[in-house]
Amino acid sequence: MTATESPPRPFDERRSQLRATLEAAAGLVVCLDFDGTLAPIVDDPDTAVPTERNRDAVAALADDPRVTTAIVSGRALRDVRERIDGPSIYAGNHGLELARKGTVAVHPIARKRAAQIDRLCSILETALRSVPNCRVENKRLTGTIHFRSVPAAAEPIARRITREVVDRFGGDALALSTGKRILEIGPNVRWGKGNAVELIAADEPPETAVVYIGDDVTDESAFRAVEPDGTGIRVGGDSPSSASCRVESPAAVASVLSWLGSTGTELVARSGRSRSTCLETQ
Numbered sequence: 602m603t604a605t606e607s608p609p610r611p612f613d614e615r616r617s618q619l620r621a622t623l624e625a626a627a628g629l630v631v632c633l634d635f636d637g638t639l640a641p642i643v644d645d646p647d648t649a650v651p652t653e654r655n656r657d658a659v660a661a662l663a664d665d666p667r668v669t670t671a672i673v674s675g676r677a678l679r680d681v682r683e684r685i686d687g688p689s690i691y692a693g694n695h696g697l698e699l700a701r702k703g704t705v706a707v708h709p710i711a712r713k714r715a716a717q718i719d720r721l722c723s724i725l726e727t728a729l730r731s732v733p734n735c736r737v738e739n740k741r742l743t744g745t746i747h748f749r750s751v752p753a754a755a756e757p758i759a760r761r762i763t764r765e766v767v768d769r770f771g772g773d774a775l776a777l778s779t780g781k782r783i784l785e786i787g788p789n790v791r792w793g794k795g796n797a798v799e800l801i802a803a804d805e806p807p808e809t810a811v812v813y814i815g816d817d818v819t820d821e822s823a824f825r826a827v828e829p830d831g832t833g834i835r836v837g838g839d840s841p842s843s844a845s846c847r848v849e850s851p852a853a854v855a856s857v858l859s860w861l862g863s864t865g866t867e868l869v870a871r872s873g874r875s876r877s878t879c880l881e882t883q
């Protein structure tokens with residue numbers, strides 16, 4: 602546990618703190634992870650879809666001019682865009698690519714190393730061919746090796762092969778990281794979802810409240826980016842996290858999004874009105 606990590610509190614117990622944050626805020630940004638947050642975790646990554654309530658709640662937030670809504674995913678940008686519609690901002694590949702204001706920015710080192718990722722994904726596909734149901738997802742800037750459907754007895758071997766291949770062919774240029782029943786290869790750079798969230802927030806007026814909801818290790822840098830002025834909400838479990846709140850599941854995320862879209866936006870709007878009243882009376 603790092604100095605800033607402690608078990609997050611249930612969202613309902615922290616609601617009054619979030620109310621206070623929003624009452625003092627000039628605007629609201631809602632950043633959302635995809636797998637395990639909007640979409641329940643499933644065996645086959647190709648079949649992951651948001652729950653209907655999350656889809657509707659995201660569409661409502663995205664339509665509200667008082668809110669900036671962003672998806673911040675480990676999936677490739679193009680992939681995640683096809684899975685959830687509405688937001689004006691999308692970050693893919695754990696923040697290495699960021700689509701906003703009509704342009705797509707790509708981390709320059711990640712762009713340079715894309716050919717190496719492609720090569721490594723091919724090598725891994727061959728090396729892991731004999732492991733039943735082991736899947737290599739080539740996302741251009743990163744690659745994901747999926748073990749969720751691999752028989753339990755074969756998983757340690759598959760993970761070992763993956764580590765050995767990345768050590769041998771990735772050198773210092775590429776790095777391996779973990780996720781939910783996956784290993785991921787990416788450029789060896791200090792850049793993650795937290796950096797993307799900081800860029801998104803920097804476009805907003807000062808004193809905008811940022812809420813980030815996510816479920817996995819790579820979401821921790823985003824929680825650190827928003828806390829303590831904003832609010833991180835961890836989905837699932839009560840293990841230590843840099844998020845101050847938690848909810849149980851993607852089903853519970855929908856209730857938080859609905860609350861943000863109704864009460865949350867109202868609190869921020871009221872705060873905006875009281876600010877302008879103050880200015881007018883000076």
Ligand SMILES: O=P(O)(O)OC[C@H]1O[C@H](O[C@H]2O[C@H](CO)[C@@H](O)[C@H](O)[C@H]2O)[C@H](O)[C@@H](O)[C@@H]1O
Binds near residue numbers: 643646675677817819
């Ligand atoms: O940051 P996210 O949007 O949460 O993406 C993280 C990874 O999500 C996907 O893998 C995870 O979800 C799959 C579908 O439910 C599941 O089968 C797998 O075990 C999970 O790790 C996605 O396939 C990866 O590319 C993302 O990096």
